[in-house]
Every structure is written in C-alpha cells, then in structure tokens.
Amino acid sequence: MDVFLTSPWIPAEWISAHGLQPRAISSAQNFQPGRWPLAAGECAFAGAAVRFAEARPDCAVIFSTSCDQLRRGFDSALLAGQSHAFLFNLPATWQTEAASRMFRAELVRLGDFVLTIGGHRPSGDELLQEMERRRETRLRLLESVSATSAREFAEAAAQFHWGSHGRDTLPPVRLSHARQAEDESIPLALIGGPFLSQHWKWLDELEAVGGRIALNATEWGERSLGPASDEPMQGGPGARASSPAAFGVSPKAFETGKPSIKAAASAFSDSLAPPSGERGTPLADLAGTYCENIVDVFQRPNTRLYAWLKPRLASRQVRGIILWHFTGCDLWRAEAQTLRDRFDLPVLLLEAGAEPGVAPRDLNRLQAFVEMLK
Amino acid sequence: MNTALRQLSLDQWDARYAQLRRDGLSEPSYGGPLRRHVVREKDLRLQQLLFDNSPAALRLWNFLLTENGRLHQARAAGHKIVGTMKDLGTVPVMAYALPNLRAFYPDGAWWTPCLMECSDKLLHEAEKMGIDASFCPVRAMLPAFENGRHFPKPDLLICSTGAVCDDFSAIAQRLEHLGHSILWWEIPRRRPPAAGETACVLPGDLTAPQSQVDAVRAELQRVACALGELAGEKLTDDHLAAGIGAANQVRGLLNSLRQSVYSAPAAPLPALEMLIAEMLAIHYCSDRAETVAVLEGLLAEVQSRLSRNEFIISADAVRIFWVNPVADLRAMNLLEELGGRICGSDYMFTHALDLIPENLPPLEALARTALADLMVGPTSDRAARIVRECRAHRAEAVVISRIPGASHCAREGKIILEILRREIGLPAIELEVPPVSDPMRPALTSRLQALLETARPARRPIGVSPRKLVSSHSTMPKI
Numbered sequence: 001m002d003v004f005l006t007s008p009w010i011p012a013e014w015i016s017a018h019g020l021q022p023r024a025i026s027s028a029q030n031f032q033p034g035r036w037p038l039a040a041g042e043c044a045f046a047g048a049a050v051r052f053a054e055a056r057p058d059c060a061v062i063f064s065t066s067c068d069q070l071r072r073g074f075d076s077a078l079l080a081g082q083s084h085a086f087l088f089n090l091p092a093t094w095q096t097e098a099a100s101r102m103f104r105a106e107l108v109r110l111g112d113f114v115l116t117i118g119g120h121r122p123s124g125d126e127l128l129q130e131m132e133r134r135r136e137t138r139l140r141l142l143e144s145v146s147a148t149s150a151r152e153f154a155e156a157a158a159q160f161h162w163g164s165h166g167r168d169t170l171p172p173v174r175l176s177h178a179r180q181a182e183d184e185s186i187p188l189a190l191i192g193g194p195f196l197s198q199h200w201k202w203l204d205e206l207e208a209v210g211g212r213i214a215l216n217a218t219e220w221g222e223r224s225l226g227p228a229s230d231e232p233m234q235g236g237p238g239a240r241a242s243s244p245a246a247f248g249v250s251p252k253a254f255e256t257g258k259p260s261i262k263a264a265a266s267a268f269s270d271s272l273a274p275p276s277g278e279r280g281t282p283l284a285d286l287a288g289t290y291c292e293n294i295v296d297v298f299q300r301p302n303t304r305l306y307a308w309l310k311p312r313l314a315s316r317q318v319r320g321i322i323l324w325h326f327t328g329c330d331l332w333r334a335e336a337q338t339l340r341d342r343f344d345l346p347v348l349l350l351e352a353g354a355e356p357g358v359a360p361r362d363l364n365r366l367q368a369f370v371e372m373l374k
Numbered sequence: 375m376n377t378a379l380r381q382l383s384l385d386q387w388d389a390r391y392a393q394l395r396r397d398g399l400s401e402p403s404y405g406g407p408l409r410r411h412v413v414r415e416k417d418l419r420l421q422q423l424l425f426d427n428s429p430a431a432l433r434l435w436n437f438l439l440t441e442n443g444r445l446h447q448a449r450a451a452g453h454k455i456v457g458t459m460k461d462l463g464t465v466p467v468m469a470y471a472l473p474n475l476r477a478f479y480p481d482g483a484w485w486t487p488c489l490m491e492c493s494d495k496l497l498h499e500a501e502k503m504g505i506d507a508s509f510c511p512v513r514a515m516l517p518a519f520e521n522g523r524h525f526p527k528p529d530l531l532i533c534s535t536g537a538v539c540d541d542f543s544a545i546a547q548r549l550e551h552l553g554h555s556i557l558w559w560e561i562p563r564r565r566p567p568a569a570g571e572t573a574c575v576l577p578g579d580l581t582a583p584q585s586q587v588d589a590v591r592a593e594l595q596r597v598a599c600a601l602g603e604l605a606g607e608k609l610t611d612d613h614l615a616a617g618i619g620a621a622n623q624v625r626g627l628l629n630s631l632r633q634s635v636y637s638a639p640a641a642p643l644p645a646l647e648m649l650i651a652e653m654l655a656i657h658y659c660s661d662r663a664e665t666v667a668v669l670e671g672l673l674a675e676v677q678s679r680l681s682r683n684e685f686i687i688s689a690d691a692v693r694i695f696w697v698n699p700v701a702d703l704r705a706m707n708l709l710e711e712l713g714g715r716i717c718g719s720d721y722m723f724t725h726a727l728d729l730i731p732e733n734l735p736p737l738e739a740l741a742r743t744a745l746a747d748l749m750v751g752p753t754s755d756r757a758a759r760i761v762r763e764c765r766a767h768r769a770e771a772v773v774i775s776r777i778p779g780a781s782h783c784a785r786e787g788k789i790i791l792e793i794l795r796r797e798i799g800l801p802a803i804e805l806e807v808p809p810v811s812d813p814m815r816p817a818l819t820s821r822l823q824a825l826l827e828t829a830r831p832a833r834r835p836i837g838v839s840p841r842k843l844v845s846s847h848s849t850m851p852k853i
Contacts, residue, residue, distance in 0.1 A: 041776075041784035065563045068540040068781040075753040075789055092535040092543070093560045098592045102562060105585060109568065300535040300543065300558040301550055330509060330781050334544030337504025338551040 001084075001118050004028065004056075006049050007064035008161065008224035009294045010088050011286055013130040014107055015062075016163075018119030024161030025049055025061065026194045026220055035354050043069040043328040044352060045194055053077040053085055060084035060117050062110070066298045067331055086113045092300045094291070103291040107283060127282040138225050145222060150190070150213035151203040154221065158197060161220050186373045187214035187317050191309070191339070192324030192332050194219045198356035199324075202366075205358050211370040214316040217309060218324055219296075226293040297331045306342055313343055319373050321347045322366075346373070379679070379686050381424035381644055381707075384408060390427060399429055402664065404440040408432065411439045418491040419810070424707045426647045426686065430671035437668050438650055439489075441478065441660050442525050448476045448660070449526045454604050457528030458657065459546055460538050461561065463726025464744040466657035468598060471617025472605040478660045480531075481542070483515035483524060487809040488702050494523075497809070505548060510541040510780040511701050511809045519554060530604045531556045532597055537563035537750035540781035557600050559593040561744060562586055564751035576746040577728035580755060591741035598737065614736030620662055622729050627669040628655050629727065634676045636717045636767045641687035642679040643672065645716040646706040649699065652719065655726040691715035692829045695769040695800075697760060697790065698722055701777060702811040705818065709773070712822050717767040720760055724748055753786050757793035764798055771829040772802035773822070778809075801828040 003015045004025040015022035025031060032048040039047065046069035053061040054077060063074035063085060074087040089106050091099040115121060122130075137160050145153060188211050195218035203213060217223045295308045312318075321339055325332035333349070340347045348369045353359050358366075382390055391399075391407040408425070411417040417439060425431060449455055456477040458465040469477035487497050488511075499517035501507065518524040533546045535558045550556045564582050567573035572584040602609040631651060635643050651672055658665040679685065687710055695718040700706060709716070725746040731739040748756040764772065772794055776783040787804045794802050803825050805818055 039784070041779065041781070043781075043784070046785070065537060068538070069785060071537065071563055072753060072782065072785040072789070076785055079754070079789055079792060087563065087565070089536075089562050089565070091560055091562070093558050096560075096593075096596070098589055099560060102560070102589055112568070298540075298543075300533075300547065301556070302547055328508075328781070328784060330540040330544045330779075333508065334505060334541075334548050338548065341551070 001058070001060060003060045003062060003114070003117075004052070005062050005064075005161075006070055007062075007066050007088070007090065008220050009066065009090055009290060009296065010062050010064055010110070011107065011290050012161070012163075013127065013134050013286060014110060014283075015114060015119075017122035017127040017130045018111065018114040019122075020060075020114060020117070020119045021163055023163050024158070024220055025052060026196050027158045027162035028052065029197075031196065032198070034356070036352065036356075038327055038354050041328055043067070043326050044354075045326045045329075046070045046073045049073055050076045050080075053082045054080045057082060057084065060086065060114075062086045062088055064088045064090050066090050066296065067329070069328065084117055086110060090294070090298070091291075092298055094294065094299050094304065100288065100291050104284065104287040107287050124282045127286065131282065131286060142222070142225050149203075149207070150216060151200055153216055154195065154200055154203065155197075157216070157221055157224070161224070185210055185212040186319055186370050187212060188370075188373075189213070189215040189217060189309070189313055189316075189318045189321045190221070190324055191215075191217040191321055192219070193326055193329055195221065195324055199352060201358055202350070205363055206366060206370070209363075209367045209370045210374065211320075211366070213322075214318055215309075215312050217312075222312075223295050223308065226295070297335055302335075306338075309343070313345070318345065320369060321345050322369075323347050323349045324352070325349070326352045379684050380427060381686060381710075382427045383424060384412065384421050387425060387427075387432075391432070394429060394432075401436075402433065402667070404436050404444060405433065406436060408435055408439075415439065415490075416493050417489040418493060419489045419703065422704055422812075423646065424644070424710075426644050428675045430668075430675040431643075431647050433671055434647060434650055434668050437659055437661075437664060438653075441482075445476060445478060445660050446526050454529045455526050456601065456604065457525075457531045459531065459533035459556075460542055461534040461744060462723040462747070462749075463656045464594070464740055464747075465532055465534075465597060467617050467621045467730065467740060467743075468594070468609065468614060469601055470620065470658065470662050471613040472601060472607060472609055474607075475601060475605050476660050478525060478528075478657050480515045480519065480525060480528070481512050483518045484510065484512040484701065484809075485703070486514050486518065486524060487511055488704075491810055503548070503552070505545055508779050509545060510539070510777055512542055513545050513779075516545060516549060516552075519549060520552070527554075530600060532600070533558055534561045534744075536560045539749075541779055557597065559597055560589070561593070561747070561750050562589060564745050564747075564755070566752075574742065576742045577730065578724060578746045578748070578759065580746050580751065582742075582745050586745060587738065587741050590744050591737050594737050594740055594744065611736050614740070615732070618730045618732060618736055618739060622732065624655060624658060624662070624665055624669065625727055625729050627666065627673060628652060629729075631669060631673050631676060632719075632727070634673065634680065636719075638680060638685070640685035640689040641691065641710075641715040642676045642685050644686050644706070645696070645710055646703055647672070648716060648719070649703070649706055649721065652721055652723075652727070653699075656723050687715040692826045692833075693717035693768060693770045694825075695719070695760060695764045695767070695772045696721075697772065697774040697787075698777060698783070700775050700807040701809045702807050705775070705807045705811055708811075708815070708818060709822060712819065713826050714771075714822065717769050718760075718763040720748070720756065720763070722749055724759060749782065753789040754793060756786075757790045757797075760790065761794065761797045764794075764800060769800060770833060771825050772800055773825065774802065774804045776804055776806040778806055801825055801832070 002021050002023050004023050006025050012022035031052055036044040050073040063070050065071045077085045091102045093099045190213045295305055323336050336347050336349055387408050412420050453474050453476045456469045456475055457480045458477050459481055466477040469475045486494055496514035496517050500513040503516050505513040531554055533556050535543055567583040573581050574584045574587045576582055598609045654665045692714045694714045694716055696716050697720050699721040725743055730743045774787045791802050803821055805821050
C-alpha cells in the first residue's frame with residue numbers, strides 16, 4: 001500500500017521498513033489536478049491533501065500537526081470516511097527532552113498504525129537497511145546541488161521523496177547547460193512551503209529573466225535533507241547530535257563553497273547511518289536524527305530555520321529571497337519581514353495561485369525583482 | 375413575565391449613573407461613569423453599544439475597561455507582570471498562585487481596535503510590522519507591545535505552542551523576532567487513547583492518553599519554574615492547590631451564572647455582558663479577588679431578576695448557541711435587536727469554565743485541564759460539546775462566528791456545521807465579524823435574520839423538543 005506523507009519530517013524510512021511504500025503527497029502526479037480551489041482563509045495545499053485523502057481510500061495518508069490547517073484537515077478526512085488516515089504529532093518545541101520523547105512516541109504510534117494497514121513489524125536490520133538506502137540518496141542529492149539546475153534539483157528531490165532512491169533509480173546528476181550562464185544570473189533563494197511539480201515552470205521563467213535559484217529551501221527541497229544547523233545549539237537534547245562536532249562539520253563549513261556542501265551532506269547522512277552505541281536502537285537513532293534536524297517555520301522558536309539559512313545564503317552569495325507560500329499560509333507569510341530584517345535582503349512574496357502555470361502578473365513581479373537586483 | 379428592563383445606550387447610562395450616584399451607589403476604586411472611557415481612553419465603540427442597566431453590569435464594564443490601568447498600577451506597586459499567551463486559562467491559574475505576580479493575556483488586545491474603532495491604528499501599525507489584514511485581529515498586540523501605550527511590557531512572556539492557531543503562533547513568533555523573549559511550552563494535539571494505552575479522564579467529559587498528560591505536566595513544570603524564578607519564590611504544590619481552589623471559585627460562579635441565564639425562559643442578562651463575564655475566567659481580568667466580586671454581583675442581579683420574573687430579552691426570542699467570540703462586540707447587541715438570544719456559548723475557552731480537579735496533584739490537574747482545551751483536540755470533540763449544550767439548553771439555531779484571518783476558522787466551522795447537521799439538524803450559519811462591523815452590518819443583519827426566520831417556524835411549544843433534540847443516539851464520528 002502507498003502511504004502518503006504530508007510532511008518531510010515524518011520518517012519515510014520507518015514506513016518502508018514496515019514493507020509499505022512511503023510517498024511524499026506533494027510528489028503525487030494527481031495531488032491536485034487542474035485548478036487549485038481557493039476558499040476563504042483555507043490553505044490550498046491542506047485542502048488538496050484532504051481531497052486527495054478522500055479520493056484515495058485505497059491508500060493511507062499521514063497528516064502532520066505542523067500547521068493548523070493540516071491538523072484540522074485530518075479531522076475533515078476522517079469525517080469524510082477516510083479510515084486510513086493518521087495524524088502525526090510533530091512537536092513545535094525542540095529544545096526540550098519532552099519534545100524528543102514526544103517525537104519518539106509518535107514514531108511508535110505510527111508503526112502501530114502501519115501494522116493495521118498491512119505493514120509488518122520490521123527488524124532492526126530492515127530499518128537499518130532503509131536508513132542506509134536513504135542516507136546514500138540524500139548524500140547524492142546534496143552533492144548535486146551545485147552541479148544541477150534548480151529545476152533538475154527540484155525534480156530529483158521530488159523523485160527521492162516519491163520513493164525513488166539509490167543509484168539505479170535516481171536520475172544521474174548532470175551538468176546543465178544552464179550552469180554556463182550561472183555567473184551572469186542573479187542568485188536567489190527560494191524559501192517557503194511545498195513547491196510542487198506544477199510550480200516548477202517558475203524556475204524556467206526565472207532563469208529566462210536572468211535569475212536562478214541558488215538555494216531551494218522549500219519544504220521538500222534542500223531543507224528536508226539536512227543538516228539542521230552549522231552553529232552549536234543552545235542547550236537542549238538536540239545540541240549533541242546536531243552540533244558541528246557530531247556532524248563532523250566545522251561551523252564555517254558552508255562559507256567555503258562546494259566542498260563544504262559535500263561535507264555537510266556527508267555529515268547529515270552519517271547521522272542517519274547505522275546507530276551509534278550512544279543512541280541505542282535503530283528506532284531511537286532514527287527518531288533522534290529526525291527530531292534534531294527538523295528545520296521548519298512551525299518550530300518554536302524557529303531560530304533553527306534562520307541558523308540553517310544564514311551560512312547558505314552567504315556562501316551562495318544569494319542576493320534576494322523569494323518567499324513561496326500557499327494562500328492562507330500564515331506561518332510563512334509572517335516570516336517575510338523577519339527574513340528581510342535578519343538577512344538584509346530583498347524579499348519577494350510569491351503565492352501559489354489557482355492556476356498551475358505562471359500568471360502574467362506574477363511573471364511581471366518576478367521580472368521586476370530580478371531587474372532590480374541586476 | 376416582565377420585560378420592562380431595558381438595555382441602555384451610553385447616553386442613557388450617563389443619566390442612569392447620575393441617578394445611581396444620587397441614590398448612594400458605592401463603587402470600587404476603578405468605578406465611575408462609563409462615559410469616561412470614551413473621553414480618556416478613546417473607547418469610541420461604547421457609543422454604539424447597548425448595555426445592561428444594572429449597577430452589577432456597570433461594575434463589570436468598568437472592571438474590563440480599566441484593566442490596562444490596573445496592570446500599570448500593579449507594576450508600580452512592585453508586582454511582576456506575566457504576559458501569558460494562547461492557552462486561555464491554565465497558566466494564569468499558576469501565576470496567580472504566587473502573591474506578587476499578575477498575569478494577563480496580551481491576546482486581549484484583539485478587542486482594542488474594536489473598542490477604539492481603529493482610532494488606535496494598531497491594525498495599521500501591525501501591517502507595517504509585517505503582519506497584514508490576512509491575519510487575525512490579534513495582530514493588534516504586536517504594536518501594542520512596541521508602543522507601550524496599552525498594557526505594560528511583561529516581565530515574562532509565556533506562550534503555548536503546538537496544537538494552536540497558526541496565525542497566533544506566527545504573530546507570537548514575530549514578536550519574539552522583534553526582541554521579546556518568549557518561553558514556549560508545548561501543548562500537543564489531544565487524541566483519543568489507543569487500545570491498550572493508559573487513558574486519563576479530563577474535564578469536559580474528555581479523555582486523553584496518560585502519556586500526553588505526562589508530557590503537558592512536564593511542560594507546565596518548566597512554566598512553574600519560570601514563574602517561581604520571576605516571583606523569587608518557588609511555586610509549590612501548596613501554592614498551586616490554593617490557586618486551583620481560587621480558580622474553581624471563579625469557575626463555579628460563572629457556571630452558576632451561565633446556568634441561570636442560559637436556562638431561563640427568557641434572558642435575564644444580555645448576551646454582551648455574558649460574553650464579557652465569561653471572559654473573566656481566563657485570567658481574572660488581572661485581579662482575581664475583584665473578579666469574584668464582579669461575578670457575585672452579576673449572579674445576585676440575575677437571581678433577583680429571575681425571582682421577580684423580570685427579563686431583558688423576551689421569551690419569544692430565538693434561542694441561539696453562539697460559537698467563537700466576536701471581534702466586534704456590537705454583534706452581540708445586533709443578534710438581540712433582531713430577535714435572538716444566547717442560550718449557550720463556546721467562546722473558545724470552555725476548558726477555562728470547567729472545574730479543575732482538586733483531588734489530584736496540582737500540576738497533574740492543570741495538565742489535564744490544559745489538554746481539555748477543545749481547540750487543541752479533534753474538531754469532533756468540540757462539536758460534540760456544542761451538540762450536548764444545544765440539547766441541554768434547547769437551542770433553536772447555531773451561529774458560528776468566524777474570526778477574520780484565523781487559521782482554525784477556515785476548516786473548523788465546516789466540520790462543526792456538518793456534525794451539527796448530522797446530529798441535531800438545527801439551522802446554523804457561519805458569519806464573519808470584523809473588529810468594526812458597521813460596513814458589514816447589512817450583510818450580518820440579513821444573514822442573522824434569515825437564520826432566525828428559519829428557526830422560528832420549527833419552534834415547538836416550550837417543553838416539547840424536536841425529535842432529534844431529545845435523541846440519545848449519537849452518530850458522532852470518533853476522530
């Protein structure tokens with residue numbers, strides 16, 4: 001059975017170790033066919049997730065509590081009769097032992113749910129195998145960041161989250177012809193919520209007007225591949241595992257260009273490697289690594305997001321930020337001013353519209369933004 | 375039945391106040407004519423409201439409208455000020471357990487644009503701070519923090535996070551980015567216990583896994599430590615037990631008031647005053663002892679009216695269950711003007727009305743109470759309580775009042791409407807009330823009129839309920 005995940009922070013390894021197929025809901029071809037319905041105050045992404053769950057009773061959908069609308073979307077899906085829905089409680093806090101415990105407990109609960117829909121209880125080895133498979137692909141994806149176009153990276157990341165991983169299934173990383181023009185184009189960061197295949201045309205349009213995405217920090221992009229921080233964390237149980245020492249990355253690693261990206265990729269992947277003696281069981285190791293490496297806007301405080309962004313924006317010489325969000329997404333919209341203040345960069349808000357393509361008005365905005373930065 | 379009692383406009387209250395003074399009205403230190411809040415504080419909206427005409431209501435309004443001033447006085451008197459956000463009812467019980475702490479909800483600033491008819495420009499200022507009109511009016515608290523012209527800057531800020539509204543959480547995060555340090559504590563999304571899992575009974579006829587209660591208790595322990603540190607005195611179980619006892623006194627009074635008003639054949643107290651009174655539960659309007667006095671006064675007035683068979687709103691009015699607080703207080707008047715009355719309410723803090731268990735270790739009891747917040751659990755739980763109370767108070771229709779920009783309203787209202795339709799088949803509508811609803815008044819009026827006109831023909835003689843209303847069979851989905 002396919003198990004669709006609404007957040008990259010729900011460990012897919014755990015699902016596949018149970019013998020079922022985890023898939024990012026955002027990578028589903030039929031996630032939102034046609035126009036995005038825009039209802040007052042309703043997040044179009046959450047609405048699409050609910051409709052998808054209602055239309056696919058043969059699949060399971062794992063909602064998360066990372067936002068109010070997905071949380072209540074789960075309620076809607078159940079009310080509509082979707083019996084294979086599960087709500088994963090992602091803690092918003094991250095600096096306490098209680099948050100880590102909560103995450104681990106949710107993983108156990110998720111495992112129990114997966115058993116009820118046809119999964120089998122995995123052995124430690126099965127889980128380790130799945131962790132290793134994903135570790136390799138994450139590593140390759142992160143290594144490919146500097147060598148691929150933004151669109152190629154987005155496609156590869158989407159494929160990874162769809163469940164294609166390993167050397168055979170992931171398309172080979174190739175140098176794009178677009179990279180030749182890299183030096184003249186304006187490096188930008190794309191930060192925000194889910195950026196789906198329907199939206200990838202944006203990346204082509206952006207390149208056509210002289211910009212390029214040097215950092216894809218959307219929900220299922222580079223941000224979902226780790227590591228959480230290059231700065232030592234202030235206290236909390238996460239400090240040990242996600243600190244530079246634990247990852248084997250120097251605090252300045254991201255400021256030195258491509259090799260540092262590789263080092264960081266390797267560091268994060270190492271953290272998903274077979275368990276260290278300190279962590280104990282593979283499940284505890286998996287939980288610990290995820291919990292400690294969540295980089296998202298919903299966390300409180302969401303300083304880890306800014307700590308993650310800071311070295312990357314600097315090392316990739318980003319000159320502007322595109323803040324991508326769905327209509328009704330308060331969590332991302334509220335960060336616009338802080339992003340401006342914190343990084344002293346211009347921020348352009350782009351909203352996923354009703355149409356899958358690029359609206360002329362938005363294209364104009366994009367053009368003007370890039371022109372301004374030239 | 376006598377409905378000779380009248381609601382008064384502000385102008386009429388001027389004369390009424392003068393008469394009461396001549397008759398020897400005794401008032402607390404914050405007392406005075408309502409008019410002064412317009413003159414001094416620019417609470418212009420008062421000029422558009424209708425008020426209950428009792429001295430008890432006068433005291434209630436003066437208590438509400440002097441809160442910021444009283445907080446400043448408390449600060450000057452050496453009290454530490456705690457700003458507690460979002461949890462609506464739990465952390466203040468803890469804070470007031472220590473003698474030199476005063477807790478209040480900066481969230482309450484969401485009514486300031488209404489009261490001041492936006493003359494304060496808080497919403498405009500919030501927009502300049504990056505939080506525009508797509509967010510809930512609670513964004514007014516952002517500039518209120520910055521300009522210091524409303525409440526005093528708290529010595530400690532505490533905010534619940536996790537299963538909370540996105541808009542509020544985002545605004546609070548923006549506040550922290552602006553330099554106001556926040557102690558975040560996690561309130562997980564409440565879920566039903568799984569088979570084989572240790573279950574825990576919560577207030578409000580709810581259950582949750584003991585593991586969730588344990589997690590919340592651990593979080594509240596962190597809050598307790600921070601409060602103790604601020605107060606310079608450890609917050610002990612004895613303190614907390616006393617605080618819970620005092621909270622339950624307030625909750626008990628409110629329950630008596632709600633029961634008396636909502637179950638009466640006609641309304642002995644208007645909807646607006648009931649809304650304000652219920653709000654006192656969440657942080658005692660910054661003065662716990664005075665809250666008790668205010669509520670005792672209101673309850674005595676209601677009981678006196680009931681004994682005299684005197685009512686403000688006639689028995690003919692359609693009995694409405696109201697869901698969510700309104701951003702514009704005027705909306706409550708409007709409902710009554712159109713021939714409705716409130717017979718039940720869920721203003722988003724029912725967990726602050728339920729009694730806190732006193733037979734448990736205090737933090738355990740508070741954790742259970744916090745988890746009993748209907749806003750942090752499945753929407754079906756909230757709907758179930760609404761259904762129960764509609765039945766108990768023989769509601770004839772339901773209004774779900776949407777808060778502009780509030781993330782929970784987008785989906786929650788639809789779910790509640792669907793469950794209401796399945797369970798009791800009452801006419802129900804959603805409507806959105808902005809902070810100053812005057813431009814929307816024709817639309818609000820016609821929607822409410824349509825609801826009332828739909829409900830009236832379905833009316834049975836009192837005591838004879840529609841079949842569905844007395845049905846004991848529930849098809850409520852378990853979420």
